[in-house]
Amino acid sequence: MTVSETTNASVPLAALSEAFVRKVAGKTLRIGVVGLGYVGLPLAEAFVRQNLTVVGFDIDQAKVDMLEGGKSYIKHISDDRIQSMNGSGHFSSTTDFNGLKSVDAILICVPTPLGAHREPDLSYVVATTENIAKHVQPGQLIILESTTYPGTSEEVLQPILEAGGLKAGIDFAIAYSPEREDPGNPNFETSTIPKVVGASSEPEREMACALYGAIVPTVPVPNLRTAEAVKLTENIFRAVNIALVNELKVVFGAMDIDVWEVIEAAKTKPFGYMAFYPGPGLGGHCIPIDPFYLTWKARAYGLNTRFIELAGEINSNMPGHVVDRLAEAMNEKLGLAMKGAKALVVGLAYKKNVDDMRESPALELIDKLRARGMEVEYYDPYIPVAPSIREHPEVEGMRSVKWTEDALAKFDVALIATDHDDVDYAPLLAAVDLVVDTRNAIKERSDKVVRA
Numbered sequence: 001m002t003v004s005e006t007t008n009a010s011v012p013l014a015a016l017s018e019a020f021v022r023k024v025a026g027k028t029l030r031i032g033v034v035g036l037g038y039v040g041l042p043l044a045e046a047f048v049r050q051n052l053t054v055v056g057f058d059i060d061q062a063k064v065d066m067l068e069g070g071k072s073y074i075k076h077i078s079d080d081r082i083q084s085m086n087g088s089g090h091f092s093s094t095t096d097f098n099g100l101k102s103v104d105a106i107l108i109c110v111p112t113p114l115g116a117h118r119e120p121d122l123s124y125v126v127a128t129t130e131n132i133a134k135h136v137q138p139g140q141l142i143i144l145e146s147t148t149y150p151g152t153s154e155e156v157l158q159p160i161l162e163a164g165g166l167k168a169g170i171d172f173a174i175a176y177s178p179e180r181e182d183p184g185n186p187n188f189e190t191s192t193i194p195k196v197v198g199a200s201s202e203p204e205r206e207m208a209c210a211l212y213g214a215i216v217p218t219v220p221v222p223n224l225r226t227a228e229a230v231k232l233t234e235n236i237f238r239a240v241n242i243a244l245v246n247e248l249k250v251v252f253g254a255m256d257i258d259v260w261e262v263i264e265a266a267k268t269k270p271f272g273y274m275a276f277y278p279g280p281g282l283g284g285h286c287i288p289i290d291p292f293y294l295t296w297k298a299r300a301y302g303l304n305t306r307f308i309e310l311a312g313e314i315n316s317n318m319p320g321h322v323v324d325r326l327a328e329a330m331n332e333k334l335g336l337a338m339k340g341a342k343a344l345v346v347g348l349a350y351k352k353n354v355d356d357m358r359e360s361p362a363l364e365l366i367d368k369l370r371a372r373g374m375e376v377e378y379y380d381p382y383i384p385v386a387p388s389i390r391e392h393p394e395v396e397g398m399r400s401v402k403w404t405e406d407a408l409a410k411f412d413v414a415l416i417a418t419d420h421d422d423v424d425y426a427p428l429l430a431a432v433d434l435v436v437d438t439r440n441a442i443k444e445r446s447d448k449v450v451r452a
Contacts, residue, residue: 013170016139017203020173021210023104027051029211032103034128036063036093038074038285038356039145039179040109045081046190046215048090055103056093067093075355075382076184100135105143105211108132109179111285112146118292120149122156129160136161141173141207147232147290149297150225154200168200175199175208176224178231184353191215198227235290236308241276242287243311246318249278253325258451260440280417280438280452281318281361283350288315288359319364322415323372325452326436330413333434333450339373344401344411346428347418348380352439355382362417363392369415370394377401377411381420405431415452416441 023029029052033044036058044054058064066073070083085091100106110124125146132142142161144153153176158168168174180193195212198221199205209218221227249259259278267275282288291312295305326343330336350360357363362378369376378386379401386398401407403423408414408431419441428435429448436452 013173013201013203017173017207020104020139020141020207024052024210024214029053029105030055030103031211032057032100032106033109034058034100034106034132035109035111036060036067037109037111038183039181040107041074041077042181042190043107043109043145043179044091045077045085048085048088049191050214051088051090052214053090054092055099056091057095057097057099058093059095061095064093064095074183076353097131098135100132101137104139105141105207106132108142108144108146110146112148112289112293113285114289114292119296120293122148122152125152126156126160129157133161133163136164136166136172138166138171141175141204141211143175143177143208143211145177145179147178147235147286147293148228149232149293150228151297152228153224169204173199173204173207174224175204176227177208177212178227178234180231180234183356184351194219196221196227196230198222198224198230200224229294232290232294235286236294236311238276239282239287239291239315240307240311241274242278242282243314245276245278247314250321253451260451277440278438279318279361280322280365282315283358283360283362284356285358288312319361319368322365322436322438322452323368325450326369326413326415327372329434329436329450329452333447334412336412338369341374341412342410343369343374343376344408344414344432345369345376345378346380346414346416346423346441347420348378348383348386348395349418349420352418352420353382353422357383357387357389360418363389363395365415365417366395367392379403380418381422403427408432 031047031052031054033040033054034057036056044056047054063073067082070079070086072079072082108128110128113121115121144157153174158174162168166172176198177195182188194217196219197208199208200223205220209220212218252259263275266273291308295308298305327338345362345366348357348362350356366376384400386395388396405427408428411432413434414428414432416437416439419439425442435449437449438452442449
């Protein structure tokens with residue numbers, strides 16, 4: 001039975017909200033998740049585990065085919081988990097968006113990248129919302145999970161959804177609940193991370209809290225903009241603090257002080273300090289991107305976000321710093337110039353223990369090493385073959401080298417860009433005369449290892 005068969009546009013939203021909440025409690029609610037990537041797929045799984053019916057929507061037929069065949073396309077989500085979802089009888093996936101008519105809640109989990117000039121690119125959100133608008137039904141709850149600037153839900157989503165005549169807050173509900181995924185983190189998953197929920201009215205907020213409350217504790221906030229601001233605040237906090245330790249790394253390095261040893265000692269203080277760690281730059285779909293959504297929006301109010309922009313500048317400069325440090329170390333320790341030398345980049349993923357290359361600093365490191373005349377290959381146990389990356393087409397098709405002393409011995413220098421936990425660095429140290437470590441992956445001190 002579809003939403004339109006059980007509700008009517010003339011019924012007040014408060015009554016529709018009560019019916020919605022009863023459906024959640026009775027496990028009869030149907031949920032549509034649009035975008036089955038690193039956010040949408042784990043979210044769908046969390047609902048399925050609670051015996052709620054989920055229909056996953058994605059424009060990529062290959063993803064749908066893999067899911068239907070019991071196969072995962074995300075490294076940290078096993079095939080067994082997909083097969084368990086399929087076997088539950090509560091999950092299906094499709095590229096046919098006509099099915100949106102038959103669900104009670106629609107969760108939008110699509111990318112929100114930046115444009116060439118660090119302006120928000122809402123094209124995926126807009127296209128998805130326009131598709132939903134063709135099928136929106138009275139009584140439905142529509143939630144955006146994608147990270148964006150405060151005001152997006154009201155200024156972008158709502159007008160599109162209302163174009164067909166139904167009104168938000170009257171005929172259907174809108175809420176915002178930012179995704180909080182941390183792929184590859186063994187300590188947290190979707191069902192253990194509280195969900196912030198914002199909406200413009202109490203009935204809408206009750207609907208969203210009831211929905212997410214079926215899988216996780218909820219944190220209601222007064223309105224959509226507050227919820228949108230929460231996600232930005234979380235990621236700006238991380239970006240600024242990572243920039244701080246990256247700057248300290250450079251300064252302390254000039255003083256012959258190991259920033260990693262400083263951090264290890266500082267974090268023994270039980271109050272007033274939180275450990276953040278330096279690296280070769282920022283990667284992933286959140287930290288390098290999300291802060292600039294606020295920077296862009298702040299300009300509309302005549303304001304500048306100086307901390308955010310300074311942090312972005314520092315973090316963006318890290319790949320260049322690492323390559324300069326590598327060049328110095330090659331000259332000092334090996335007596336080699338970069339041109340014509342062979343470099344191995346260890347790790348393509350943007351963070352440890354995942355196969356996600358989005359915004360990975362390793363990609364920029366490869367570009368910069370090649371620009372200085374080096375022959376570059378990579379090793380990553382999670383990425384045997386480099387996929388297509390729009391901003392870095394030159395890496396597509398590269399293959400991970402074998403992790404043996406014989407295979408590694410041909411390289412003059414290795415650059416550790418990602419510190420996967422399951423990598424044994426002993427063969428690397430045995431085979432390569434210089435290792436530039438940007439992640440403190442090799443804990444023991446060695447004349448072969450240079451921190452950068």
